Amino acid sequence: MAEVMVTVMPFTGHVTPVLQAVEALRGAGHRVRVYCGSRFAAQAAATGATPVVWRHAPDFDERDLRATFPRAGRPGPRGALANLEHVFVRTAALQAQDLREEWERRPWDVLVADSLSLGGALVSERLGTPWATVSVVPLALPSRDLPPPGLPLAPGRGRLGRARDAALRGAVRVASGRLRRALRQTRAAAGLDPAAVRLDDQWFSPFLVMALGIPGLEPERTDLPAHVHFVGAFPPGGDAALPPGWEPALRARRPVVHVTQGTFGTDPDDLLRPAIAGLGGRSLTVAATTGVVGRDALPFAVPDGVLIAARVPYARLLQLTDVMVTNGGWGGVLAALRHGIPLVVAGRDLDKPAIAGMVARSGAGIDLRTGRPSPEAVAAAVDRVLTEPSFAQHARRLADQLNAHDTAGEVVRLVGQLVADGARVVREASPWAA
Structure with a gap:
C-alpha cells in the first residue's frame, strides 16, 4: 500500500476523471489524499480519500471565476491566456505552499497531478519526489511534427506545411511571453530556479504522463516521449434513473x-x-x-x-x-x-x-x-x-x-510501477511504432 497525494484543479471537467482515478487507486488498497477546492471536498471524501482543501491558494468557484480573478473568465484567445496566467500559473506557488505543509504533516510516496495543477509539479520538484501527470485535456506536449498545441490545425504537409508549423510555434512563444514571465515569477516564489523548466515542459511529469485519449484521435508524431501513455477514457458515471418522462x-x-x-x-x-x-x-x-x-x-x-x-x-x-x-x-x-x-x-x-x-x-x-x-x-x-x-x-x-483500454487498471499499474521504481521514467513504446 502506497501513500498517494492527488492534486486537481477545482473544475468539474478535471475533478470528475481525476476522482475516478482516485477510486481506482483506493480500490487497489492505496491510501489517498486529494488536494482540491472546498466545493469538491465532499466528492473527494465520497471516494474514501481524504480531502485537503486550498488554504493559502485562493479557493475559487469555477462558476464565477471573475469573483476571484478579475482578469480571467473572458472568452477568446486573450481570455484563455488570462485564465492560464491568473488561475493556473499564479496560484501555483500558493498551491505548493499548501502541499508542502501537508507533506510535513505526513509525507507521501508519490504525487499524481492533474496536468494543469502546477502546484503539484512545483512541490515535487522542490522535494525531489516522484510524481505523475494525468492529462485530463488533450495532450498539449509540443512537437517538431505538429502545429502548436491548442490550434485547430492539421499538421502541415511537405516543406511549406512544416515551415508554417515552425513559424506558428515561434509566434506562440512570442505571444505567450507574459505567461512565461508569470511562470518564472511563480517558480521563484516557490523557491525554485526561475529558468530551470520551460513553460511547455512545466505541465508534465518527466517520469510518467497518463493521457486520457487514444492515438486514433491524435496526429502522429515522431518525438512523443517514452513516458507518455495513452490510457483511454474512464466510463461515464451515472447509472441512476433519468428524469421523469x-x-x-x-x-x-x-x-x-x-x-x-x-x-x-x-x-x-x-x-x-x-x-x-x-x-x-x-x-x-x-x-x-x-x-x-x-x-x-x-x-x-x-x-x-x-x-x-x-x-x-x-x-x-x-x-x-x-x-x-x-x-x-x-x-x-x-x-x-x-x-x-x-x-x-x-x-x-x-x-x-x-x-x-x-x-x-x-x-x-x-x-x-x-x-x-x-x-x-x-x-x-x-x-x-x-x-x-x-x-x-x-x-x-x-x-x-x-x-480496448482498462483505464482504471492502467492508472493503478502505472502509478504502482512509478512507486516501485522511484524517480525513474515509466517507459512505453511509441503508439505509432510499426
Whole structure:
C-alpha cells in the first residue's frame, strides 16, 4: 500500500476523471489524499480519500471565476491566456505552499497531478519526489511534427506545411511571453530556479504522463516521449434513473440528439439556444443539459418535446443517444466516442476549437468552426451525421480503441510501477511504432 497525494484543479471537467482515478487507486488498497477546492471536498471524501482543501491558494468557484480573478473568465484567445496566467500559473506557488505543509504533516510516496495543477509539479520538484501527470485535456506536449498545441490545425504537409508549423510555434512563444514571465515569477516564489523548466515542459511529469485519449484521435508524431501513455477514457458515471418522462421519450422510434455545453462556459446563448431552435419541432428527440446544478429551465422559449435538465446520469443517457451536439469539452467528447456516438462540435475557446478539429479529422463528426453557430448550421450538421453512415462508422472504430483500454487498471499499474521504481521514467513504446 502506497501513500498517494492527488492534486486537481477545482473544475468539474478535471475533478470528475481525476476522482475516478482516485477510486481506482483506493480500490487497489492505496491510501489517498486529494488536494482540491472546498466545493469538491465532499466528492473527494465520497471516494474514501481524504480531502485537503486550498488554504493559502485562493479557493475559487469555477462558476464565477471573475469573483476571484478579475482578469480571467473572458472568452477568446486573450481570455484563455488570462485564465492560464491568473488561475493556473499564479496560484501555483500558493498551491505548493499548501502541499508542502501537508507533506510535513505526513509525507507521501508519490504525487499524481492533474496536468494543469502546477502546484503539484512545483512541490515535487522542490522535494525531489516522484510524481505523475494525468492529462485530463488533450495532450498539449509540443512537437517538431505538429502545429502548436491548442490550434485547430492539421499538421502541415511537405516543406511549406512544416515551415508554417515552425513559424506558428515561434509566434506562440512570442505571444505567450507574459505567461512565461508569470511562470518564472511563480517558480521563484516557490523557491525554485526561475529558468530551470520551460513553460511547455512545466505541465508534465518527466517520469510518467497518463493521457486520457487514444492515438486514433491524435496526429502522429515522431518525438512523443517514452513516458507518455495513452490510457483511454474512464466510463461515464451515472447509472441512476433519468428524469421523469425522459426514458419513454428517448425510447420513442426517432433519433435522439443530446445537446450539451459541458460544465464550464455555460451561457445558453452560445449553443443551447441555436441548437434547440434548429432542432426543435423536427422528427427528433432533443435532450439538452444546461451543465449548471439547479438550472433545469432555460431563459427562452423551448419547443414542445425538448427535454431539459441541469445534469443527467450520462451512462444511461448515452446508451440511448444517436448524435451529440457539444461545445467540445474533452470529457464529453471521449464519453460520446466511448459509446460510438458521432459528434457535432461547436468549440468556442480554450482547447475546444482544437478538439473540434480532432473530431472532424478522425471522421467521427463535424466541426462547426464557431462556438455560437446558427440554428441552420446545427440542423444541417445533425442531418449529415444522421444520414451519412461514415460518421457512425468512424465513431464505432474509435469506440473499439477506447474500450480496448482498462483505464482504471492502467492508472493503478502505472502509478504502482512509478512507486516501485522511484524517480525513474515509466517507459512505453511509441503508439505509432510499426
